[in-house]
Amino acid sequence: MKNIFVAILLVSLLASCTKNFKDFNQDPNQISDQMLLQDNNLVGSPFSGLLFNIFGHQIEEDLCHDSWMGHLNTPTPFVGNVNNTTYYIRWNAYWGRIYGSVMSPSKQVIELAQKYNLPLFATWAKLIRILAMSKLTAYHGPVIYSNYGTTASTILYDKESDLYDSFFKQLDSIQTTFATNTSYTGFKKFDPSYSGNISAWMKLVNSLRLRLAIRLSKVAPALAKTQGEKALSDPAGLITTNADNFKVSLMGQKMPMAVICFEWDDTRMGAVMESFLGGLKDGRVSKYFSTASNSALYADHPTFPYKGIRNGAYIGAKIDRVPFSKVSEDFQTVPTRRSFTAAEVSFLKAEAALRGWVGAGDPQANYENGVRLSFADWGAGGVDAYLADNTSTPWNYVDPIDAKNNFTASSTITVAWNNADNNELKLEKIITQKWINNFTNSLEAWVDFRRTGYPKIPHVAKNDSSPDWGVIPADQWIKRMPFVNGERTGNTQGVADAVSKMGTGAKDDIATRLWWDTGGPNF
Amino acid sequence: MLRINVLTVLLFLGLTAIAQNRKLSGVVTDGTTGKGIPSATVSIKGNKGSNRATDADGRFSLSVVNGKITLQVSAVGYVAKDLQVDAGTNEVTVSLAQSVENLSEVVVTALGIRREKKTLTYASQSINGDELRKAANINFMDALSGKAAGVNIFTSSSGAGGSTKVVLRGNKSLNGLSEPLYVIDGIPMVNNKGGQPGSYGGTDQGDGLSAINPEDIESMTVLRGANAALLYGSQGANGVVVITTKRGRSGKVTVNFNSSTTFDKVFNLPAFQYDYGAVNGSDYSWAMTKGSGYKRGYIENFFRTGVDATNSVSIAGGSDKTSVYFSYANTSATGVMPTNTYTRHNITLNQSTKLLKDKLTLSSNVMLSSEISRNRPGAGYYNNPLTGLYLFARERDFDSYKNNYQVFDSTRNLYKMNWYSTEEKQNNPYWEINNDPKFAKTYRIIASAKAAYEITKNLKFEARGSIDYADKLFDNRYAAGGNSVSVSPNGTWSYTKYTDQSLYTDGIFNYNNKFGDFSVTAIAGASYQRNVFNDGMTVGNGTVSLQYPNFFTFANIPNNVMFKQTINRSIKEGVLANATIGYKEMLFLDLAGRNDWASTLALTGNQSYFYPSVGLTAIVSEMIKMPEYISFFKLRASTTKTANDVPFNVVSPNNTIGGTGTANATGGISRNTQVPFSNLKPEEIASTEYGAEMRFLNGRLGFDFTYYNATSTNQFLRLSAPSGSGYTFYYVNAGKITNNGFELTVNAEPIRKADFRWTTAVNLAQNKNKIVELIASNPNYQVGGDDEGFASIIKAGGSFNDVYIYKFNRNDAGQIILDTKGVPTKAKTQTLVGNVNPDYLLGWNNTFNYKNFFLSLLVNGKFGGVAFSKTEAFLDAYGVSARSAADRNGGQMSINAIQGTTAVTTIAPDVYYSSIGDRNRIMESYVFSRTNVRLAQFVLGYTFPAKNKNAVIKDASVSLIGRNLFFFYKKAPYDPEQAMSTNNSMQSNDVFSMPATRSYGINVKLTF
DSSP states (O other), rough: HHHHHHHHHHHHHHTTTTTTHHTSSSSSSSHHHHHGGGGGGGHHHHHHHHHTTOOOIIIIIIIHHHHTTTTTSSSSSSHHHHGGGOOOOOOOOHHHHHHHIIIIHHHHHHHHHHTTOOOOHHHHHHHHHHHHHHOOOOOOHHHHTTTTTTTOOOOOOOHHHHHHHHHHHHHHHHHHHHHTTTOOOHOOOOOOOTTTOHHHHHHHHHHHHHHHHHHHTTTTTHHHHHHHHHHHHOTTTTOOOOOOOOEETTTSSSSSSHIIIIITTTOOHHHHIIIIIIIITTTTTHHHOOSOOOOOGGTSSHHHHHHOBBBOOOOOGGGGGTTTTOOOOGGGSSSSEEOOOOOHHHHHHHHHHHTTOOTTHHHHHHHHHHHHHHHHHHHHHHHHHHHHHHHOOOOOOOSSSSSGGBBBOOOOOOOOOOTOHHHHHHHHHHHHHHHHHHOOHHHHHHHHHHHHHOOOOOOOOOOBBTTTTOOHHHOOOOOOOOOOOHHHHSHHHHHHHHHHHHHOOOSSSSSSTTTTOOOOOOO | OHHHHHHHHHHTTTTTTOOOOOEEEEEEEEETOOOOOOTTTEETTEEEEEEEEEEETSEEEEEEEEEOEEEEEOTTTTTOEEEEOOOOEEEOOOOEESSOOOTTEEEEOOGOOEEGGGGGGSEEEEEHHHHHHHHTTTTTGGGGTTTTTTTTEEEEETTTOEEEEHHHHHOOOOOOOOOOOETTTEEEEOHHHHHHHBTTTTTOOOOOOOHHHHHHHHEEEOOOOOOGGGHHHHHTTOOOOEEEOOOOEEEEEEEEEEEEEEEEEEEEOOBOSSSSSOSSSSOOOOOOOSSSSSSSSSSHHHSSSEEEEEEEEEEEOEEEEEEEEEEEEEEEOOOOTOOOOEEEEEEEEEEEEETTTTTTEEEEEEEEEEEEEEEEBSEEEEEETTHHHOOTTHHHOOOHHHHTTTEEEEETTTEEEOOOOOTTTOOOOHHHHSSOOOOEEEEEEEEEEEEEEEEEEEEEEEEEEEEEEEEEEEEEEETTTTTTTTTTTTTEEEEEEEEEEEEEEEEEEEEEEEETTTEEEEEEEEEEEEEEEEEEEEEOOOTTTSSSSSOOGGSSTTTTTTEEEEEEEEEEEEEEEEEEETTTTTTEEEEEEEEEEEEOOOEEEEEEEEEEEEEEEEHHHSSSSTTTTTTEEEEEEEEOOOOEOOOOOOOOOOOOOTTTEEEEETOEEEEOBBOOOOOOOOEEEEEEEEEEEEGGGTTEEEEEEEEEEEEEEEEEEEEEGGGSSOOOOEEEEEEEEEEEEEEEEEEEEEESSEEEEEEEEEEEEEEEEEEEEETTOTTOOEEEEEETTEEEETTTTTTTTTEEEEOOBBBTTSEEETTTTTTTTTEEEEEEEEOOOOOOOOEEEEEEEEEEEEEEEEEEESSSOOEEEOOOHHHHHTTBHHHHHHHTSSSSEEEEEETTTTEEEEEOOHHHHHHHHSSOGGGGGGEOOEEEEEEEEEEHHHHHHHSSHHHHHHHHEEEEEEEEEEEEEEEESSOEEEESSOOSSTTEEESSSSOOEEEEEEEEEOOO
């Protein structure tokens, strides 16, 4: 049968034609590892992305802690005005960003660094992981860290105390490695933050250690003191000048806050910011915000032409509050955003000094230095008068649209330091100034608020918390973010174990306190 | 290309047998009317390869051996006839008697092979090209709805040039669209669907069907099951629509001219109110007291009468050695949406030449088309004129916004949109249609060449090659000064340009012979297809500002916006064989097998896969003596296994360089974090069908029944990797989907008189879909999720695209629970309320002929399923729906509710509608039955009888056309068959999509 013969012939011909299948199934617009080997791009090129993804965007920040901390608030009644800003969780995305865009690629980077004998890149990647995970744990508490990268069907989370132990130990080893390689220049091309200056990264390591130590100052005072003092005494030093500030490149993109504000009209000045900046006559206000478009909006303080939106506000129509104060136009063009500033370090040292940590120096000097560094960093004037002001206090807030959003300022602090004040009042001043300085980095403000109760910000006007995600009583604020749905359904036992690691009575809800949020006195 | 050379050599090896031939020509005529029957099949008995089809006049010519032969003549709708032709006769006239459906009908099956329908072991249904053209549809598939059983068709509501979704026998794959393969003269045609609108907006980017000129279609055969389509391999897994194009025939030149003009009007707009306005300049028309003198009618007046004009001309002719067909058509449509236009030009040229004593036939076919559409209407929230139009606050003066849709901004020296609301979804509708031009262009060529050689009397060889090439451009511009959420301050531009190219070639042996009582029809061959789709680029600045306002060119793109190159490609190689063994023309066994090699499965070890098919047909009426009134009785069964492809580049992708909006921003390397899928397999579909065909009363009544079931396994699923795994996502082969149902066609000719004839056909089909399992270890795994309050979900235990929405939160007594402020509360979780797909499809097509008048009536019905209208939810929330006014008229509306422990029986309409309407709220009131029955087509015409045989105008007819005229039954507030999207999940969802249109017009046809 001739056709059978032909069929056999054709089969053999076809079989030989499948050789190019592999290449044909590759997207020519994607870049292979082979191609990336050139100029060591393979190991170095993901770093800018790893750093970029330390920060979130609208649903991770603006509609979470930017709002909860009163820095910014949305004029938009998202999901019927029932959403994260009113304590009903609609978005829980930072987890996915950290695991998807930091942990997963950095795992590959670490493996590739080892394979191609570039161990310092692995060290660097591990430092970025600690930066990222120390932020993520501040949302959720337990996170997957030491068991990351396993194929087990259940992946256990790290208990917070273990997690911080790991962080500190790894910071030790990172710092040791960096210390013996200070002249290494291999990062230069890939490092948008410090141009590969190892000494600068070492200052960040110390500063980060200090930040984490202060976090634990109430829950584990001995460990905190040891680690804090280690950070304060390390010869590499801390971030002390604004030139040392750790900034993350926006990689040509607009600052998320500017996109959300100017392009989407979805964020405006927070009412709490209005209360503090206006009340304390803070010169930074014009660097943070734009004036409101209509003077009728700020009739309660005509000389201070700003109007913010209450945290967790009652919102009818979006248009009502679109004319409120936008953020400063400067944010439209900034190429970087602040991740760790000298001012924050100074405020950390001020608190460390209050707590008597060796090497922290004088609380007042650190406090005032922090304020000066912050004013300089933001380019604001009038710092001397500001620091001397012992009469101005935060204002009450009036919402010109809906009086349900009004609040009375509960803080009566002034800016001027008074050595006669008790530690509690001193701490309130320090943390309030830290909160102002950490504008655009409000996660740290949320950590401080939960830890110390400062600054004294109002409760949400509209509390939609419910048993779905946990009830926040009227006299409380949101405590944490729940674990993500993917983990709740896909790693059920891991999540159950994580909840048990948060202590007895803990639930995977927004009302359960994190480990370092003791709820006890500050001193 | 080595393959082709080998095939060519083989072809020429066969050029040996030469016999003495003569030419026989003739005409096949209708026994009743005496007119020529086009597309009748003429063959020489004992030589199955000699099939010829008659031309438009019923003429044919054949090369036959010297001496006496027997001609077999058959045609759709006629009783077949065998005719002895003496050695000396070279010109014959064959007159055929009409029947409802002929027993010896010939159908075009896979690979363009013509087979006698009675031998088929699977369901097929043919539709004549005239039937498709009857109502002047611009898109030939839209015209098929209701005319063939089991063909579920949704048309995009975007108007002329829009896409169409066609599903045969249910959704079989989670990964693809389950749409059939389209085949033109045996060669697969590319039908890539462009982007579709979603809740947030977008515009239908069309598909590959709209480029085809309906005038070129001679006939169409729908092969519904994978059983029929096996020979196309995995491409045919969802069924095949086989298109046979018109050909020139030997004899006199025929010129056809056809002109149709139809007018489209929107109907079925939502019910609005114009009595209550907004308070204090609010966006919401929730005043509780009536205003006076509010304008009305501006919504209806916004739409215009659309005009679709199509003119086509074709010339066909030939000699006994060559034939040629040429056609040109242009379609010019202005949509009901102002500024929307669509222009199409089609040119088709095909020719066929016989050489080497008619043993070698060389033919070619070239189809060129150009489609240009401007401002094709979209749907969804953003940049949609309908949102602003519908939600307009009633106390305002619409005309002032209409006449001053833009205002000059002297600080910027440019025009800005003038609209009272800054909502992200609202625009001045006139700004939107005038200042946000959307342009889409497709240039396409489908060219094929074929060589057929008769090696011996019983063995034929055909080699074919084709290219289907489309050049596409989508250029959407949004002027500066528009909506700040969706448009950058300097304007927004999205530009996409790419080509789709498909190369196809095959070589097939065709063998026919008889051995005593046994007949054998066998084919064997190989095919090669290389697709390079979406080969081009896309760039869009989104809300990142252009450098200079309102200037749309690459140089003006900001430097942090990435130009993205796109591609999607695959190679498929296959060998195939098929044999039909017949016994005494009463029992037919059909065996087929195909092996594919797919590039998308490279590195998996599964790139080669085989699937078989077996079928059996018994013509019972030939086996046993049947009562007189049963003229034909056939039973058939077949079973097959086929496969669905996996997508391009999923096995082991490389890394990407980031751009704006990507995880790693401009310039960063995004490492591929997918788990390598080294054991990926093709999706598998096993299907079985059983059928029965019966004809009664000499064919005046007939039915064709099919029961089928299909089981799809190895579904290709994308899953998020566990957070701690080190990866972000992975693919698995899992799941099981079943589809089963029946298809029934009943044909009848209740009246058959000399000058009055009524033929009727009912097509009925049911499909039941069940998602048996997706991921066994994770029963909650689902595809799809909530889309702003409407969830279209595929998960185990349900059906494809089940609809879930939020209902009221009720207590056990059924009372709606109000919160402390008296506002109805929403249930915690979404509830299953139905499925987007209909359960039953019904088409009832009638043709009446009275003397020279003809009347065609088509009733289409779809039964079951749900439709969802977010438009209505918005209208309620904004207080602009008629019901929101009716309830305000009464002051309070009644409700069965409870607040705390107090029963509540009344509620203020604004509180009620604000709590349920808008997106994401209590959507219970916006789910409707999808069931609808309509008069889909009405054609009344008159044929002018030709004065005499030599008249210049041989045939002329004029007809009045109506499409989508009215509903016999419909509960949804919009037309569920005119979908905002033709993808899977958004079906039967309405988010400010275009209202349905009703069309009426006139068609004139002249034949010279």
